[in-house]
Amino acid sequence: MSREEQDALSRTALGVFRLNGQFLAVSEELARPAGLTAAWWQVLGAVLHGPLPVAGIARAMGITRQSVQRIADLLVAQGLASYEPNPAHRRAKLLTPTPEGRAAVGRIDPGHAELAARLTRELGGREAFAETARILERLSAAMEAISASQAPPSPPPSRAGTAPPSRTPSPD
Structure with a gap:
């Protein structure tokens, strides 16, 4: 990689990080009067056009399933969304907005x-x-x-009867 490519990567990453912060700040301002947070709005927005499982929302948003699960549970507790059965998967329920959730996003x-x-x-x-x-x-x-093209490296083959290498630095 050339120095110019590294500089372009750094400038792009810093720009995206700054842009993310700017979008989060303005999203919080827009969502607050509707009684939502930016994260609640984001999850509700993902299901406005049709119910999705939490894992599907997480994939679409590029965040962890656990983060979406926590927000989805809060939305359900607040009456802004509900879970419904998923015919494709018995345990992975579908999240759908309630009329109150749709109204909040509409505001x-x-x-x-x-x-x-x-x-x-x-x-x-x-x-x-x-x-x-x-x-x-x-x-x-x-x-x-x-x-996607960078598969995680495979662990080295296990050797029975040998201890794993120490991860603590040796005193020199």
């Missing part, structure tokens, strides 16, 4: 629309905004392809 729409309009203007129009989204989707797909 975010005006602020969301205003932010979209402002970003469209700031980026120089709809086509520029669409191109920005395409580039981010392409970057995500490339990262996914790299991750």
Whole structure:
């Protein structure tokens, strides 16, 4: 890898990390008046078009199943979502928004629309905004392809009767 490639990777990563923080902050502001957090809104948004199992939501969002499970349970406890049977898997129930959950997300729409309009203007129009989204989707797909091609290394074969190597540093 050349120094220029390393610099491009570093700039991209730092930009994405900063952008993530900016999106989380504005999402919290938009969601708060609706009685939601950004995380609750994100999980509810994943199931607005149809129920999904927690693992499916986690895959779509790129986060752990345990994180989504915790949020899903909170949404159900608050009456914003419910679990329903999953015909494809007896134990992996489907999460679906309740009418109250849909209404809460609906209360975010005006602020969301205003932010979209402002970003469209700031980026120089709809086509520029669409191109920005395409580039981010392409970057995500490339990262996914790299991750998929890097299978975890296999552990060394076990040798019966030998102790595993010590992980503590030797005093020199």
